[in-house]
Amino acid sequence: MTKISHAQALVDALHGSMARDPSISLIGSYVLGLGPLRFLVSKIRDDFGDRVFDPPCAEAAIASLGIGAAMAGGRPFVDIGTASFVFEAWSQIVNEAANAHYMSGGQITVPIVFHMLHGLRGGGAAQHSHSPQAMMWNNPGLEIVLPASPRDAKGLLNTAIASDNPTIVLDHAKLLGIEGEVPDGDYKIPFGVADVKREGSDVTVVATSRMVQVALEAADRLSGDGIDVEVVDPRTIVPLDKEAICASVEKTGRLVVADETNVSCGIASEISAMVAEQAFSSLRAPIMRVARPDVTMPFSPPLEDHLTPSADKIVDAVMKTLG
Amino acid sequence: MAEKITLDQSISIFERMLLMRRFEEAVLHLSHEKHFFGHFHVYIGQEATGAATLEVLRDDDLILTTHRNHGHVVGRGAEPGKAFAEIMGRADGFNGGRGGTLHLCDRSRGFLSTSAVVGGAIGLSLGAAFRLKQVNEGAIAVAFFGDGSLEEGIAMEALNVAALYELPVLLMCENNSAGGAGAAAGEYPSSEMAAKIADLPKAFGIPTEVVDGEDVRAVYTAVTNAVERIRGGEGPFFIEAITERWPGTKPLWPELATGITDIALAWEREKIGGEHARWIRDHDPVLRFARELQEFWDVTQDKIMEMDRQVDEQVAAAKNFAVASPFPEPDSAVHGVFVQSENRQ
Numbered sequence: 001m002t003k004i005s006h007a008q009a010l011v012d013a014l015h016g017s018m019a020r021d022p023s024i025s026l027i028g029s030y031v032l033g034l035g036p037l038r039f040l041v042s043k044i045r046d047d048f049g050d051r052v053f054d055p056p057c058a059e060a061a062i063a064s065l066g067i068g069a070a071m072a073g074g075r076p077f078v079d080i081g082t083a084s085f086v087f088e089a090w091s092q093i094v095n096e097a098a099n100a101h102y103m104s105g106g107q108i109t110v111p112i113v114f115h116m117l118h119g120l121r122g123g124g125a126a127q128h129s130h131s132p133q134a135m136m137w138n139n140p141g142l143e144i145v146l147p148a149s150p151r152d153a154k155g156l157l158n159t160a161i162a163s164d165n166p167t168i169v170l171d172h173a174k175l176l177g178i179e180g181e182v183p184d185g186d187y188k189i190p191f192g193v194a195d196v197k198r199e200g201s202d203v204t205v206v207a208t209s210r211m212v213q214v215a216l217e218a219a220d221r222l223s224g225d226g227i228d229v230e231v232v233d234p235r236t237i238v239p240l241d242k243e244a245i246c247a248s249v250e251k252t253g254r255l256v257v258a259d260e261t262n263v264s265c266g267i268a269s270e271i272s273a274m275v276a277e278q279a280f281s282s283l284r285a286p287i288m289r290v291a292r293p294d295v296t297m298p299f300s301p302p303l304e305d306h307l308t309p310s311a312d313k314i315v316d317a318v319m320k321t322l323g
Numbered sequence: 324m325a326e327k328i329t330l331d332q333s334i335s336i337f338e339r340m341l342l343m344r345r346f347e348e349a350v351l352h353l354s355h356e357k358h359f360f361g362h363f364h365v366y367i368g369q370e371a372t373g374a375a376t377l378e379v380l381r382d383d384d385l386i387l388t389t390h391r392n393h394g395h396v397v398g399r400g401a402e403p404g405k406a407f408a409e410i411m412g413r414a415d416g417f418n419g420g421r422g423g424t425l426h427l428c429d430r431s432r433g434f435l436s437t438s439a440v441v442g443g444a445i446g447l448s449l450g451a452a453f454r455l456k457q458v459n460e461g462a463i464a465v466a467f468f469g470d471g472s473l474e475e476g477i478a479m480e481a482l483n484v485a486a487l488y489e490l491p492v493l494l495m496c497e498n499n500s501a502g503g504a505g506a507a508a509g510e511y512p513s514s515e516m517a518a519k520i521a522d523l524p525k526a527f528g529i530p531t532e533v534v535d536g537e538d539v540r541a542v543y544t545a546v547t548n549a550v551e552r553i554r555g556g557e558g559p560f561f562i563e564a565i566t567e568r569w570p571g572t573k574p575l576w577p578e579l580a581t582g583i584t585d586i587a588l589a590w591e592r593e594k595i596g597g598e599h600a601r602w603i604r605d606h607d608p609v610l611r612f613a614r615e616l617q618e619f620w621d622v623t624q625d626k627i628m629e630m631d632r633q634v635d636e637q638v639a640a641a642k643n644f645a646v647a648s649p650f651p652e653p654d655s656a657v658h659g660v661f662v663q664s665e666n667r668q
């Protein structure tokens with residue numbers, strides 16, 4: 001075990017995978033965004049330069065290139081950069097990659113990974129702040145991965161690269177610098193297996209990505225008030241570990257879902273509906289959602305902060321389930 | 324450049340063309356008899372382009388085609404019975420009934436996913452070529468697409484990327500809108516501001532050739548030259564093959580406007596008549612090549628008619644196979660979205 005950053009864990013997984021498998025190419029120049037940790041990718045360029053490609057500003061063509069290469073036997077790792085740019089490649093991802101296995105009757109597989117940084121990085125404003133994973137969830141055929149810790153980042157990325165399905169890995173700029181204990185060597189974390197990040201008995205908080213860290217912060221505060229919060233991190237929303245989520249709700253009887261997608265048709269909404277359907281008799285209070293309001297994201301910091309899902313809002317929601 | 328096309332190659336090309344033609348006539352019949360429903364698109368009038376191109380390709384070349392895929396798929400050698408079955412949504416179809424006419428593909432013959440999104444084939448061909456370049460065994464990718472594809476943004480991005488990365492891809496643009504009667508007559512003309520379609524790839528520095536898509540020998544020569552250069556590592560090549568649109572190809576519902584093809588009209592030209600006599604006489608590529616087989620290679624009329632009879636038999640058997648194929652089990656509809664593995668719970 002070594003304590004490393006989330007960004008380093010991603011690089012380790014990608015580097016290790018590329019070392020083992022010559023069919024993996026990295027297509028994209030900004031895997032770790034534009035922050036100070038971006039130079040960690042240099043190791044991949046140094047060791048596998050002939051398999052690293054810097055694409056032009058052409059997300060549709062580059063996504064297509066990756067998808068076609070995957071269909072033809074490669075394992076491309078395509079970095080989209082800021083998740084908002086994925087919309088340029090939307091037809092390719094949802095209408096080519098996601099469909100191909102099913103509509104070909106199983107003849108075609110698309111073992112591609114798309115990586116991107118989603119969410120509120122601070123000052124991204126309307127066009128650079130999206131969390132598109134809920135939209136992706138609403139289109140069958142994409143595995144969707146949301147690592148929330150360095151340990152999860154390395155293991156989930158290894159599984160994503162090895163997966164024969166089109167896989168979207170959504171990271172977050174505010175997670176990249178967080179450090180945590182990471183096993184040395186190669187390991188995979190299976191998809192569809194949630195992780196209880198904090199055990200508790202009073203309320204379940206299901207959270208994804210950066211909101212896991214925010215939920216843990218809220219749980220710490222609430223423990224000071226004698227409220228014991230269980231934080232469940234699904235780690236992947238497709239496939240989703242419904243059993244683990246429902247088991248936690250059966251234990252606590254109360255649920256708050258915290259997510260950075262917009263509230264309408266967002267991840268929090270879908271998980272709430274699923275629990276209401278499958279674990280209704282366990283619920284002692286209505287389910288609360290803490291998500292982004294359905295508002296275009298403004299630039300000015302106090303405006304953005306007002307709309308950002310926060311530890312305060314999670315604390316409020318927990319109190320509502322207890323009130 | 325003059326190309327030597329042999330008699331054997333010509334016979335092979337003509338067999339492909341006959342199969343394409345008789346297959347599509349059967350599809351029109353199956354639609355008319357309500358064996359399947361919905362939009363479909365036929366390759367009639369474009370057989371010279373497809374057959375000549377497919378003759379040049381290797382087994383390990385990868386192919387991307389579009390909603391107008393039937394000719395490419397059966398011309399490549401895929402079983403026509405499974406192709407009919409797929410078009411009719413039956414379980415024995417190549418895609419198990421899940422794709423239908425729009426997404427017909429046979430992976431074992433080098434077809435990747437068949438996209439019916441205009442421009443999709445061009446985009447995917449970049450990836451096929453990218454992978455083949457890495458594997459480095461000389462195989463190439465081929466994208467068949469129509470003139471309309473060049474109106475989509477993905478096509479422009481793809482031309483740039485193909486040139487930038489020197490991808491081994493043959494971009495076969497089948498322009499079947501030239502000289503047509505236009506939108507008022509129910510046809511779909513390209514809405515391109517480019518003076519000539521061929522100006523578009525040239526703007527990206529891609530070698531480009533324009534050929535008569537109804538002329539087997541011209542297409543064969545152009546494709547042979549292009550493929551040699553692509554396999555030699557020179558990057559992409561763009562061919563625009565122009566055909567006059569078959570009168571039965573309407574945007575929504577194809578009709579058997581020129582009837583079941585009578586091969587004998589290749590030499591009994593005085594008997595050509597009807598509303599579309601001009602197209603049959605001057606633009607039917609199957610009849611044209613039947614004439615050329617006689618004139619350049621002394622193939623007899625009997626031999627040509629015998630080839631056609633054999634194709635008719637093959638198509639009839641394939642049709643029967645497909646009509647007898649069951650529909651897939653309804654509750655199988657929920658399976659097959661993902662590849663399962665021990666890494667997915």
